Amino acid sequence: MKKIAVMTSGGDAPGMNAAVRAVVRKSIYHGLEVYGIHRGFLGLLNGDIKPMNLSSVADIIQRGGTVLRSARCEEFKLKENQKKAAQILKSKEIEGIIVIGGDGSFQGAACLAAQGIKAIGVPGTIDNDIPYTDYTIGFDTAVNTALDAINKTRDTATSHERTFVIEVMGRNCGDIALAAGLAGGAESILVPEIEYDIEQVCKRLNKGAERGKLHSIILVAEGVASGFEVGEQIKKRTGFETRVIVLGHIQRGGMPSSFDRVLASKLAAKAVDLLIEGQSSKMVGIKENKVIYVDILEAIKAPKKFDREMYELAKILSI
Ligand code: ATP
Numbered sequence: 001m002k003k004i005a006v007m008t009s010g011g012d013a014p015g016m017n018a019a020v021r022a023v024v025r026k027s028i029y030h031g032l033e034v035y036g037i038h039r040g041f042l043g044l045l046n047g048d049i050k051p052m053n054l055s056s057v058a059d060i061i062q063r064g065g066t067v068l069r070s071a072r073c074e075e076f077k078l079k080e081n082q083k084k085a086a087q088i089l090k091s092k093e094i095e096g097i098i099v100i101g102g103d104g105s106f107q108g109a110a111c112l113a114a115q116g117i118k119a120i121g122v123p124g125t126i127d128n129d130i131p132y133t134d135y136t137i138g139f140d141t142a143v144n145t146a147l148d149a150i151n152k153t154r155d156t157a158t159s160h161e162r163t164f165v166i167e168v169m170g171r172n173c174g175d176i177a178l179a180a181g182l183a184g185g186a187e188s189i190l191v192p193e194i195e196y197d198i199e200q201v202c203k204r205l206n207k208g209a210e211r212g213k214l215h216s217i218i219l220v221a222e223g224v225a226s227g228f229e230v231g232e233q234i235k236k237r238t239g240f241e242t243r244v245i246v247l248g249h250i251q252r253g254g255m256p257s258s259f260d261r262v263l264a265s266k267l268a269a270k271a272v273d274l275l276i277e278g279q280s281s282k283m284v285g286i287k288e289n290k291v292i293y294v295d296i297l298e299a300i301k302a303p304k305k306f307d308r309e310m311y312e313l314a315k316i317l318s319i
Contacts, residue, residue: 001118003033003094004275005049008066009040009101009108012252013124013138015260016066019100021057022268023122028054030276035094040101041108042073044085049092061261064141064253070101076108086115096275098268100124100137103300110281110296118280120271121296124264126252129173131302132294133285137267140259142169142251143179149247150184150217157215160241163205163234165218167227167246173304174311176251177221182314187216189314190230192223193306198230202237204318209240216240266291 006023008016020036027034036056038048060067075081089097089112096118099109102125109119123130126142146168157164166186170176174191181189187204190196205216218234220227231244256264263286270284270291283296 001032001095001275001278003035003092004096004098004272005035005037005089005094006068006098007037007040007044007100008068008070008124009099009105010070010072011102011125012066012070013126013136014064014141014252014254014256015137015264016100016124017060017063018256018261018264019122019124019137019268020066020068021061022265023098023272024052024057025054026269026272030272032272032276035092036068039069039071040073040105041076041085042071043069044088045073045076045081047088049088062255064255076111082111082115086112086117089117096120098122098271098275100268102127102136103130106283106296106300110300113281113296118275118278119296120274120279121283121299122267122271123283123285126176127170127173128175129171129304130283130285130299131304132283132292132299133287135263135286137260137264138252138256139175140263141254141257142176143183144257145251145254146176146180146247147183149245150180150186153217153245154184154215157217161214163216163218163238163240163242165220165227165231165234165242165244167220167222167244169247169251170221170223172223174221174223174306177219178307178311178314181219182310182317184217184219185318186219186314187318188218189311190218190220190224191306191311192221194311196224198233198237202234205234205238205240207319
């Protein structure tokens with residue numbers, strides 16, 4: 001293998017730049033030529049492919065977002081477009097591709113592998129919703145962003161003796177809500193993996209109020225319900241003054257944490273190694289602090305495990 005390409009795809013995540021940097025520098029270290037595909041699969045179909053060198057990735061390790069830009073591209077789900085994309089890569093003698101993104105992007109990578117381009121997926125999404133890896137790139141930074149918001153909300157919640165409902169991202173995965181909720185001392189954490197009972201949530205709020213609690217914070221993962229709906233229900237049942245905050249896209253931005261930069265560097269470097277070995281259709285991940293790789297299609301199909309123990313602990317500690 002002499003030439004490889006790298007792209008970022010799907011929702012952006014802090015740490016994607018650190019991953020791009022590691023792909024480029026590790027490839028050059030091993031004597032490979034490396035190309036950057038701009039705007040994910042859309043850019044690939046448009047031939048938006050540029051050579052990268054050591055300087056192309058200078059001064060980006062600390063930046064949020066992705067210098068390669070990201071995009072969604074529904075047309076890439078069509079086989080004819082996948083063939084066209086593989087043809088574009090082959091015409092430039094690019095034999096391998098590293099796709100940094102979420103499960104949708106991994107589907108795209110698998111399609112390219114089926115068309116004869118060696119493809120490796122690097123999990124880059126704040127949602128932490130990919131099986132076979134304990135963490136995805138961007139998750140840690142997103143949790144810290146949510147935590148910062150919780151800390152600030154606590155100040156005003158205490159001053160005004162209010163209940164706050166904070167909605168966080170995560171699609172159908174409750175990991176951001178769980179980690180930010182535990183670290184932020186939320187009274188209740190609502191996640192899609194576990195059915196919630198609004199009566200129980202209100203009961204906990206009332207119990208806290210009885211022992212003189214001045215503020216309460218309820219974390220709601222976006223995959224459960226809208227924060228406004230939950231806030232309405234709480235207000236109706238308890239009569240407590242309730243405010244709702246939807247954190248939204250700020251969770252996707254910001255300077256990546258040291259954890260995300262290190263993770264991105266390790267996973268991306270492993271992806272380059274796999275291409276050099278001639279592997280294809282694999283996803284890299286981190287399991288019990290070890291970099292591993294698995295079949296990408298298996299990873300997409302497998303259910304994501306939820307940390308029930310951590311959830312129960314958060315419940316016990318927030319009494
Ligand atoms: P995130 O979960 O962070 O949003 P993602 O990678 O899952 O990231 P998607 O929008 O699901 O984001 O997918 C990104 C792109 O991958 C899509 O716009 C499309 O180009 C490609 N893709 C998704 N699903 C498929 C599929 N089934 N076949 C081929 N390509 C796909």
